[in-house]
Amino acid sequence: MTVRSVRVTERMGARRLLLIAVLAAAVLIGFVAVQNLAPAAVYYLTPTEALQRRVAAGTAARLGGQVETGTLRYEPQTRDLRFVLSDGTTRVTVIGTGAPPALLREGAGAVVEGTFAADGTFHATQVIAKHDEQYAPPSPGATPSHRAP
Amino acid sequence: MNLSFADIGTGALRAALPLAIWGIGAAGYAAAKRDGRALASARWSALITLLLVVLAAFAMVGALITHDFSVLYVARNNALETPLFFTVVSLWAALEGSILLWTAILAGATAYVAWRGTRALPRLATTALAVLFAMLAFFLILVTTPAADPFVRSEIVRLNGNGPNPLLQNHPLMALHPPLLYLGYVLFSVPFAYAIASLVLGEGGDRWLIATRRFALVSWALLGVGIVAGAWWSYAVLGWGGYWAWDPVENAAIMPWLVATAYLHSVMVEEKRRLLRSWNLSLVIATFALTILGTFLTRSGVVNSVHAFSLSVIGPLLLGYLVAIVVLSVGLLLWRMPMLRDSGAVGAPLSREAIFLFQNVVFVAATLTVLLGTLYPLIAEAISGDQLSIGRPYFDRVEVPLALALLFLMGIGPQLPWHGASRATLERQFTAPIVAAAGGALLAVAIGLGGAFAVVTYALAAFVAATVVQEFARGIHARRTLHGESAGTALANLVRRNGRRYGGYIVHLGIVLVALAVATSQSRTVEIERTVRAGEHFEVAGYTVAYSGLRTVDEPQRDLLVADLAITGNAADTHLRPALVFFPNATQAVGSPGISAGLGDDVYTILVAYDTTARSWATIRVLVIPLVSWLWLGGGVVGLGAVIAALPQPARRELVRPLAEAPATVGD
Numbered sequence: 001m002t003v004r005s006v007r008v009t010e011r012m013g014a015r016r017l018l019l020i021a022v023l024a025a026a027v028l029i030g031f032v033a034v035q036n037l038a039p040a041a042v043y044y045l046t047p048t049e050a051l052q053r054r055v056a057a058g059t060a061a062r063l064g065g066q067v068e069t070g071t072l073r074y075e076p077q078t079r080d081l082r083f084v085l086s087d088g089t090t091r092v093t094v095i096g097t098g099a100p101p102a103l104l105r106e107g108a109g110a111v112v113e114g115t116f117a118a119d120g121t122f123h124a125t126q127v128i129a130k131h132d133e134q135y136a137p138p139s140p141g142a143t144p145s146h147r148a149p
Numbered sequence: 150m151n152l153s154f155a156d157i158g159t160g161a162l163r164a165a166l167p168l169a170i171w172g173i174g175a176a177g178y179a180a181a182k183r184d185g186r187a188l189a190s191a192r193w194s195a196l197i198t199l200l201l202v203v204l205a206a207f208a209m210v211g212a213l214i215t216h217d218f219s220v221l222y223v224a225r226n227n228a229l230e231t232p233l234f235f236t237v238v239s240l241w242a243a244l245e246g247s248i249l250l251w252t253a254i255l256a257g258a259t260a261y262v263a264w265r266g267t268r269a270l271p272r273l274a275t276t277a278l279a280v281l282f283a284m285l286a287f288f289l290i291l292v293t294t295p296a297a298d299p300f301v302r303s304e305i306v307r308l309n310g311n312g313p314n315p316l317l318q319n320h321p322l323m324a325l326h327p328p329l330l331y332l333g334y335v336l337f338s339v340p341f342a343y344a345i346a347s348l349v350l351g352e353g354g355d356r357w358l359i360a361t362r363r364f365a366l367v368s369w370a371l372l373g374v375g376i377v378a379g380a381w382w383s384y385a386v387l388g389w390g391g392y393w394a395w396d397p398v399e400n401a402a403i404m405p406w407l408v409a410t411a412y413l414h415s416v417m418v419e420e421k422r423r424l425l426r427s428w429n430l431s432l433v434i435a436t437f438a439l440t441i442l443g444t445f446l447t448r449s450g451v452v453n454s455v456h457a458f459s460l461s462v463i464g465p466l467l468l469g470y471l472v473a474i475v476v477l478s479v480g481l482l483l484w485r486m487p488m489l490r491d492s493g494a495v496g497a498p499l500s501r502e503a504i505f506l507f508q509n510v511v512f513v514a515a516t517l518t519v520l521l522g523t524l525y526p527l528i529a530e531a532i533s534g535d536q537l538s539i540g541r542p543y544f545d546r547v548e549v550p551l552a553l554a555l556l557f558l559m560g561i562g563p564q565l566p567w568h569g570a571s572r573a574t575l576e577r578q579f580t581a582p583i584v585a586a587a588g589g590a591l592l593a594v595a596i597g598l599g600g601a602f603a604v605v606t607y608a609l610a611a612f613v614a615a616t617v618v619q620e621f622a623r624g625i626h627a628r629r630t631l632h633g634e635s636a637g638t639a640l641a642n643l644v645r646r647n648g649r650r651y652g653g654y655i656v657h658l659g660i661v662l663v664a665l666a667v668a669t670s671q672s673r674t675v676e677i678e679r680t681v682r683a684g685e686h687f688e689v690a691g692y693t694v695a696y697s698g699l700r701t702v703d704e705p706q707r708d709l710l711v712a713d714l715a716i717t718g719n720a721a722d723t724h725l726r727p728a729l730v731f732f733p734n735a736t737q738a739v740g741s742p743g744i745s746a747g748l749g750d751d752v753y754t755i756l757v758a759y760d761t762t763a764r765s766w767a768t769i770r771v772l773v774i775p776l777v778s779w780l781w782l783g784g785g786v787v788g789l790g791a792v793i794a795a796l797p798q799p800a801r802r803e804l805v806r807p808l809a810e811a812p813a814t815v816g817d
Contacts, residue, residue, distance in 0.1 A: 015494060015495060017498060018495060018498050018503055018506070021498070021507075022506065022507065022510050025507070025510055025511070025514070026510060026514060029511075029514040029518065029547075029551065030514075032546070032547055032550075033517075033518040033521055033522075033543075033547050036542065036543045036546045036547055037521070037522070037525060037539065037543055039542065039543075040522075040539050040540045040541070040542040040543030040544075040546075041525075041529075041537045041538070041539055041540075042537060042538050042539075042540050043535060043536070043537045044536040044537060044538065045536075060540065062538070074758070076680035076758075076760075076766050076768060077680065079678065079680065079768075098678055098757070098768075098770075099678070099680070099757040099758030099768035100758065101757075101758075
């Protein structure tokens with residue numbers, strides 16, 4: 001065997017090694033991705049759907065509904081937030097920590113993200129006031145109602 | 150007759166569409182028959198189309214400035230009290246205006262190729278011109294039909310409009326971020342068109358790639374800087390203290406950027422080693438297809454729900470366009486595959502081309518995994534009807550290791566010679582960087598960074614930075630010994646004469662800054678929320694935050710409820726004013742954070758809630774975020790490096806000039 005042909009076979013071996021390494025990396029990455037997909041899925045449910053599906057305590061979920069009138073309570077000192085989220089059929093007590101978003105209002109829509117506790121209450125890590133994307137045009141000459149209180 | 154801005158715009162766009170369609174035929178005929186008159190006709194079509202579309206864009210700005218609420222777009226996105234600056238940038242505040250801007254940029258790229266490109270490479274560029282005209286015609290169809298007609302008239306003319314989306318009139322970055330992204334997206338049409346032209350003509354060579362190298366680099370840099378500007382906007386406006394949320398809109402922008410980054414590197418392998426020809430064509434096609442996919446995802450409403458898709462007219466059109474592009478390009482590529490043989494083979498595993506190949510695989514894997522996470526909710530909803538989203542944990546767990554792998558490869562690749570490296574080369578190139586990596590890891594541990602990922606990031610960042618410094622030091626040293634230049638002159642000449650290489654190193658330094666910023670800010674942010682009364686204060690991470698009360702500020706287009714904070718400690722002495730902003734027609738107040746930015750810490754304050762009845766208390770959230778400004782800085786350094794790499798290099802006269810200028814040092 002000449003020196004040159006030895007080097008060529010070495011090259012071929014190196015190429016195969018490279019190809020195997022690239023394939024192995026692709027398979028590994030694909031595996032990690034698929035493994036991590038399901039645990040990161042957060043389902044968007046109404047309280048009724050959550051009840052019907054028996055969402056297990058501790059599973060991340062996102063609930064959408066209305067803040068029931070007369071239930072929104074926030075204690076600035078303990079930073080304890082509580083309200084009832086309802087879709088008209090099912091009521092869920094939502095417990096959060098920290099001030100609610102400034103525009104979270106009773107009777108208006110809200111989206112909460114968090115987990116159900118064993119007692120059926122929902123522990124929210126995030127509370128979003130769901131607002132209208134549509135802006136109402138002001139009637140001509142009307143006093144702007146947006147003035148900060 | 151009373152001609153309004155909207156009439157001018159509509160007329161201009163309607164006149165431009167047949168011209169663009171004519172251009173497809175004229176350029177195609179000119180390329181096929183090498184017909185000079187047809188080429189001249191295509192050139193003038195391109196120029197006149199550009200002028201007409203620019204006229205239409207100015208007509209839209211005119212309609213916005215004159216508050217012509219008979220135009221629906223103006224009524225929806227402008228109000229009498231909107232400041233002039235935000236009135237002008239409202240051109241890209243919503244769908245129709247954005248597509249108009251996109252069309253104008255595409256018309257500019259088409260005219261550039263028509264007049265400049267066809268001189269250098271007549272046949273290839275003329276074929277590419279036909280492809281560009283076809284894309285331009287598609288976008289002109291969008292803006293002249295209800296799909297995205299920006300000049301649709303309103304039946305009832307209102308006395309005042311809605312004004313821009315509150316979030317879009319809160320920060321000057323709004324002027325920068327969308328146009329940069331669109332420029333990046335659209336300019337990539339040029340490399341794509343040349344690639345398609347090369348396939349159509351069956352050239353099989355690298356001319357298309359060399360001709361569009363600079364276009365690819367510039368569009369990549371604009372897209373990258375646009376993404377950083379978007380992260381900065383999100384940080385400065387949205388009031389959550391973060392800058393990246395793996396939101397579908399963000400993913401849509403980062404995916405083409407990732408593939409384009411892979412492409413910019415594999416281009417070098419093709420230029421230097423005549424390898425990866427079909428791979429490079431695939432990357433260009435993928436990048437371009439991802440820019441259209443991104444537009445489709447963000448503009449059709451499909452990311453919110455599969456069902457939103459059928460509500461928009463533009464969604465099905467964009468989807469059809471995307472499918473047509475993918476099918477035609479892949480078909481062409483497969484048809485021409487036999488002509489795209491590589492001359493030679495990849496060298497040893499420790500050669501520059503092998504590392505670039507690895508880097509390409511990781512970039513493509515990163516893109517595909519982001520794509521999977523972005524599209525999975527759509528697939529799941531289409532199959533099972535469940536609405537779900539893929540949260541941050543997926544992206545963080547999958548993309549962070551890939552990013553670290555890329556950081557590592559970024560340190561090795563440029564340091565290895567083509568073909569393969571000897572043991573001596575490895576020692577020469579990597580001794581100092583390995584020492585630096587150990588130092589980086591120690592530094593991370595010493596400043597108490599939590600988490601293995603942060604420590605690894607510091608080590609790799611130091612590793613890459615050391616390789617870059619080493620390259621610069623060696624280059625400067627060589628020039629000093631050879632040409633007897635001072636260190637400063639040597640550095641300037643090094644960068645000027647070898648812009649592509651050293652510009653690339655500067656880009657890598659920018660990425661290092663970004664990596665350090667992300668690792669530090671993600672692992673060391675301190676967050677605290679307090680409910681306080683006027684006159685009270687509290688401590689956070691060595692800073693004292695004193696609250697002195699709420700006040701209302703009235704501005705013509707909005708009202709602000711401002712919390713006055715004084716920040717002292719850690720050598721800081723500043724006043725911050727986080728606010729809630731109320732816009733006349735918005736039902737939701739918009740938070741406006743008060744930020745004190747520094748090279749070390751950012752102090753980020755948010756007015757979370759307040760006593761709506763007596764204003765006796767306010768809830769303030771304070772985040773102390775370290776090194777986050779390095780992220781914007783890193784984006785700027787990446788842009789700077791790209792500019793240096795894209796600048797035309799001076800003609801190589803080095804062998805002659807030094808002899809004439811400094812004969813003494815050269816010797817003999």
